[in-house]
Amino acid sequence: MTKYVKTICPYCGCGCSIILHVKDGKIVRTSPAVKDSINKGTLCIKGMLAHEFVHSPERLRTPLIRENGSFREATWDEALRMVAEKFHKIKEKYGGLTFGVLSSARATSEENYLISKFSRAVLATNNIDHCARL
Amino acid sequence: MAGLAQTMGAGAMTNSIDEITESQVLFVIGSNTTEQHPLIGSRIIEAIKKGAKLIVADPRRTYLAERAYVHLCLLPGTDAALINAMMNVIINDGLINEEFIKERTEGFEELRQNILQWTPERAERITGVKAEDIRRAARIYAGAERAMILYCMGITQHNCSTDNVIALSNLVLLTGNVGKPGAGLCPLRGQNNVQGACDMGALPDVLSGYQKVKDPGVREKFSRAWGVEIPEIPGLTVPEMFEAAEKGIIKAMYIIGENPAVSEAHLSHVEKALRNLEFLVVQDIFFTETARFADVVLPACSFAEKDGTFTGTDRRVQRLRKAIEPLWNSKPDWQIIAELAARMGYPMTYTHPSEIMDEIASLTPSYGGISYDRLEGPGIQVPCPHKDHPGTPYLHKGSFARGKGKFIPVNYTPPAERTDEKYPLVLTTGRVLYHYHTGTMTRKIDFLNKKCPGPFVEINPADAQKLGISDGNEVYVKSRRGKIKVPARVTEKIKQGVVFVPFHFAEAAANYLTIDALDPVAKTPQLKSCAVNILAGSEENGNS
Numbered sequence: 001m002t003k004y005v006k007t008i009c010p011y012c013g014c015g016c017s018i019i020l021h022v023k024d025g026k027i028v029r030t031s032p033a034v035k036d037s038i039n040k041g042t043l044c045i046k047g048m049l050a051h052e053f054v055h056s057p058e059r060l061r062t063p064l065i066r067e068n069g070s071f072r073e074a075t076w077d078e079a080l081r082m083v084a085e086k087f088h089k090i091k092e093k094y095g096g097l098t099f100g101v102l103s104s105a106r107a108t109s110e111e112n113y114l115i116s117k118f119s120r121a122v123l124a125t126n127n128i129d130h131c132a133r134l
Numbered sequence: 135m136a137g138l139a140q141t142m143g144a145g146a147m148t149n150s151i152d153e154i155t156e157s158q159v160l161f162v163i164g165s166n167t168t169e170q171h172p173l174i175g176s177r178i179i180e181a182i183k184k185g186a187k188l189i190v191a192d193p194r195r196t197y198l199a200e201r202a203y204v205h206l207c208l209l210p211g212t213d214a215a216l217i218n219a220m221m222n223v224i225i226n227d228g229l230i231n232e233e234f235i236k237e238r239t240e241g242f243e244e245l246r247q248n249i250l251q252w253t254p255e256r257a258e259r260i261t262g263v264k265a266e267d268i269r270r271a272a273r274i275y276a277g278a279e280r281a282m283i284l285y286c287m288g289i290t291q292h293n294c295s296t297d298n299v300i301a302l303s304n305l306v307l308l309t310g311n312v313g314k315p316g317a318g319l320c321p322l323r324g325q326n327n328v329q330g331a332c333d334m335g336a337l338p339d340v341l342s343g344y345q346k347v348k349d350p351g352v353r354e355k356f357s358r359a360w361g362v363e364i365p366e367i368p369g370l371t372v373p374e375m376f377e378a379a380e381k382g383i384i385k386a387m388y389i390i391g392e393n394p395a396v397s398e399a400h401l402s403h404v405e406k407a408l409r410n411l412e413f414l415v416v417q418d419i420f421f422t423e424t425a426r427f428a429d430v431v432l433p434a435c436s437f438a439e440k441d442g443t444f445t446g447t448d449r450r451v452q453r454l455r456k457a458i459e460p461l462w463n464s465k466p467d468w469q470i471i472a473e474l475a476a477r478m479g480y481p482m483t484y485t486h487p488s489e490i491m492d493e494i495a496s497l498t499p500s501y502g503g504i505s506y507d508r509l510e511g512p513g514i515q516v517p518c519p520h521k522d523h524p525g526t527p528y529l530h531k532g533s534f535a536r537g538k539g540k541f542i543p544v545n546y547t548p549p550a551e552r553t554d555e556k557y558p559l560v561l562t563t564g565r566v567l568y569h570y571h572t573g574t575m576t577r578k579i580d581f582l583n584k585k586c587p588g589p590f591v592e593i594n595p596a597d598a599q600k601l602g603i604s605d606g607n608e609v610y611v612k613s614r615r616g617k618i619k620v621p622a623r624v625t626e627k628i629k630q631g632v633v634f635v636p637f638h639f640a641e642a643a644a645n646y647l648t649i650d651a652l653d654p655v656a657k658t659p660q661l662k663s664c665a666v667n668i669l670a671g672s673e674e675n676g677n678s
């Protein structure tokens with residue numbers, strides 16, 4: 001059974017609608033959406049291959065923590081606890097102005113909003129930006 | 135997009151992608167559209183087939199330049215001089231839109247005084263474009279009832295980026311080419327959700343909807359909604375953060391889905407800054423060059439594994455839909471951030487991104503009418519202030535977001551670094567079709583790597599001959615800041631005196647060469663031009 005999911009191309013700002021073809025939990029193909037789409041059934045080559053990097057074996061699979069100069073695998077609990085503790089300490093010791101947060105123009109709008117909220121409300125800093133200038 | 139905010143009051147593409155085919159004249163400047171924004175590129179080709187005339191200003195003979203009515207092959211960084219001269223022609227020939235200027239703009243007289251000195255002959259000496267071509271382009275643009283300007287990083291990645299955008303805005307106002315379908319000024323955003331990231335306040339001086347942190351009323355509103363004090367002082371931009379980190383002022387960074395160790399100007403500084411941090415967290419899909427410097431790396435999931443929205447370059451909010459469960463042990467960014475906030479004593483209890491959007495709508499006037507139930511169809515173009523609002527296909531109808539459109543005279547600022555005997559060539563950087571930004575996603579794809587496997591430098595045959603270089607030779611490209619080794623592509627497609635290096639490739643990152651002089655207002659680094667030399671790729675040249 002193939003499932004078809006309409007979503008947006010992750011590459012450029014044109015916002016073409018794509019259909020991801022999902023089989024056994026794996027995306028096997030991308031095709032252009034026709035209805036309710038800006039691209040009306042066309043896609044450039046990057047869009048046609050939008051799914052390929054998703055299943056790349058090179059993806060990060062688990063949190064990593066640096067220890068004695070090299071990385072070791074960690075659980076989410078361990079990694080998040082460490083980040084929360086360190087951020088907390090730095091905030092107490094030096095204040096919010098010593099944080100810098102880079103958000104991503106590839107993350108969703110909801111995520112960008114949360115990153116802004118996290119920076120301002122939790123880290124107490126306005127030092128948040130993204131590489132939109134690029 | 136500081137320039138447009140000053141002159142028109144909104145820093146976004148004024149029109150819809152669909153309106154491109156309604157334009158009579160398209161003026162593409164500093165954008166290799168077919169490679170950077172393929173869909174928009176094909177709409178431009180469609181428009182030409184329907185009879186539209188195309189003007190292209192670019193130092194490279196791009197695919198579109200080859201199909202243009204006029205190709206203004208200018209030296210990198212000289213855009214303002216070119217645009218001023220076009221306005222000089224339009225004013226002298228009496229092609230201005232007097233009614234529009236009288237009713238909808240201010241500051242025309244100051245502009246006129248300034249433009250008088252910008253004769254096409256003067257601009258020819260600076261830009262290298264023939265005065266006659268400047269005249270032709272100006273007359274075609276001003277003669278159209280519906281003309282659209284499309285620009286991209288070629289305009290915005292200079293130390294004079296704000297001025298360049300203002301110059302284009304002046305040109306638009308002078309001819310009244312805005313506030314109607316198919317006419318306007320369109321910045322094309324690179325990555326897919328740049329517009330959304332800006333709209334959401336992932337910026338140091340504004341909260342969502344460009345509400346200024348300096349404004350006490352805005353801070354109060356967000357304080358009440360978020361339950362904490364909002365810091366008052368505007369924050370640092372990306373380049374300023376790295377400078378502060380290098381000096382030890384910034385102690386910790388949280389980098390989400392960005393790879394500044396390849397993409398930022400003047401890389402050796404960025405690497406030094408990253409090394410200098412007490413604590414660095416990198417959250418990404420892949421183990422990026424930046425992750426090498428991290429203390430903790432958090433695995434995020436890809437676009438296919440989560441719900442959300444993206445706002446495209448023409449302000450269209452569209453639904454991203456989850457197709458598969460997060461792979462391996464990855465999580466969506468929104469969930470990681472919410473969990474981290476909770477561990478730091480600030481609960482974020484969202485169970486789905488649609489709840490985050492409801493909160494956004496309640497705090498952001500331009501997204502006031504956005505909710506997931508309205509996004510099932512083709513999406514909605516913001517501003518969309520309330521639930522019954524249909525969205526806004528084109529901006530500035532009847533009046534500008536800031537009231538009157540404002541003319542601001544600009545002068546030509548020469549690039550921060552000039553060529554000289556030691557570094558006689560101008561380097562310009564950019565994208566190629568088959569790769570995307572720093573390549574963290576696209577370089578994992580076999581097919582794309584075969585099409586365009588690695589970095590290169592484009593050089594004009596005349597320059598190549600002078601330097602004794604032939605096509606395919608390994609050469610060193612050297613600037614005052616660093617050098618990279620790449621094969622040469624000898625091609626007529628690049629203007630004499632200019633060389634081009636794409637910036638997707640970590641192994642020969644063009645940004646080792648570039649200069650980090652910033653535009654004073656927009657803080658855009660000058661990635662687009664600096665002075666370089668090219669040397670044949672022998673050992674001894676590599677060591678010097």
Ligand code: SF4
Pocket residue numbers: 009010011012013014015016039043044045046047048171172173174
């Ligand atoms: S399919 Fe091509 S043109 Fe469309 S959004 Fe993706 S990269 Fe851009």
